[in-house]
Amino acid sequence: MFSEFEVVPAVDMQDGQVVQLVGGERGTGKEYGDPVEAAERWVDAGAETLHLVDLDGAFEGERGNAPAVEAILDAVDTDVQLGGGIRTTEDATGLLELGVDRVILGTAAVENPDIVADISEEYPGTVMVSLDAKGGEVVVSGWTEGTGLDPAEAAARYEELGAGAILFTDVDVEGQLEGIRREPVERVVDAVDIPVVASGGVATLADVRALKEVGAAAVVVGTALYEGRFTLEEAMAV
Numbered sequence: 168m169f170s171e172f173e174v175v176p177a178v179d180m181q182d183g184q185v186v187q188l189v190g191g192e193r194g195t196g197k198e199y200g201d202p203v204e205a206a207e208r209w210v211d212a213g214a215e216t217l218h219l220v221d222l223d224g225a226f227e228g229e230r231g232n233a234p235a236v237e238a239i240l241d242a243v244d245t246d247v248q249l250g251g252g253i254r255t256t257e258d259a260t261g262l263l264e265l266g267v268d269r270v271i272l273g274t275a276a277v278e279n280p281d282i283v284a285d286i287s288e289e290y291p292g293t294v295m296v297s298l299d300a301k302g303g304e305v306v307v308s309g310w311t312e313g314t315g316l317d318p319a320e321a322a323a324r325y326e327e328l329g330a331g332a333i334l335f336t337d338v339d340v341e342g343q344l345e346g347i348r349r350e351p352v353e354r355v356v357d358a359v360d361i362p363v364v365a366s367g368g369v370a371t372l373a374d375v376r377a378l379k380e381v382g383a384a385a386v387v388v389g390t391a392l393y394e395g396r397f398t399l400e401e402a403m404a405v
Contacts, residue, residue: 169362169364172386173215174388174399174405175248175364175385175386176209176214176218176392177218177220177387177388178209178217178219178220178239180219180220183232184198184199184201185198185393186198186222187390188341197393202232202235203235203238203242206239206242207243210245212399212400213399213403214245214399216247216248216385218387219236219249220249220271221233221249221250221251221252222251223252236249240265247267247269248267248268248269248270248271249270249271250271250273250295250334253271253272254274255282256285256286259272259282259294260289260290269293269331270286271296272295272296272297273298273299273307274307276294276297276325277305277321280324280328283325283328283329283330287328287330287331291331294330294331295330295332296322296325296333297333298318298321298325298335298336299335300337300338300339301313302339306338318351318354319355322355322358322359326360331361332361332362332363333362333363334387335352335364335365335366336365336387337352337365337366337367338367339367344368344390345370346368347365347369347378349378349381352378352381352383353382356383362385363382363383364385364387365385366386369388370391371396371397372401374386375388375405379405
C-alpha cells in the first residue's frame with residue numbers, strides 16, 4: 168500500500184453522478200458526469216489508486232451508489248478504496264469480497280471502534296479510518312456532527328486497533344481550491360507509523376508537494392483535477 172507517494176483521484180458520487188462538494192456542505196456540489204467514465208479517465212492517465220466515496224451513503228447511512236461502484240470495479244484494474252455508508256462489519260467484508268481493496272470507515276469507526284479490529288483481524292491492512300476534521304475536531308455523519316475527538320490522538324488509537332491507514336480530511340478547506348494547511352496534516356502524520364492519506368484543499372502542484380514534504384503517503388485530489396487546475400500527470404510528476 169502506497170510504496171511511494173501517490174496522487175489519488177477522487178470519484179465522489181451522489182445520485183449516480185460525480186459530484187464535488189464545497190466544505191462538505193450538501194447542496195454545494197458541482198456535477199462532473201458519469202462515475203465510470205471518470206474512473207476510466209483517471210486510470211488511463213496513470214492513477215494507481217482510485218478514491219471512491221458514496222456521498223448518499225455518508226449522509227444517509229445507506230449506500231446509494233452501489234451500482235456505480237460495481238460498474239467501476241468491473242471497468243478498471245487498479246486499487247480501489249471506498250467510503251460512505253459502510254456502517255457494519257458485514258458491509259465492509261461484503262465490499263472487500265466484491266473487489267474493493269480498502270474500505271474507508273468514518274462514522275462507524277467513531278461510534279464503534281471495535282469494528283476496525285474485527286475487520287482487520289479477518290482482512291489485515293484493508294481498513295482505512297477516515298478522520299475528517301472541522302474546527303480542530305473529528306466530525307462524522309457527512310461532516311455534520313462534532314465528536315470532540317482530536318484527530319492525531321484518534322489516529323494513534325485506530326492504529327492500535329489494526330487500521331492499515333488513516334485518511335485525514337481537512338474539511339475547513341475541502342473543495343474550495345484555496346490551498347492546504349500543513350500543520351493539521353503534519354500532526355496526524357507524526358502521531359502514527361501507518362500511512363496517512365491527506366485530503367482537502369489541494370489547489371496547486373505546490374500543495375501536492377507540500378503534503379509529500381510533511382510525510383503524507385498519498386494525497387486525494389478532486390476538484391482541482393476536475394476543474395483542470397493541473398493534470399494528473401503533472402501532479403504525479405511532483
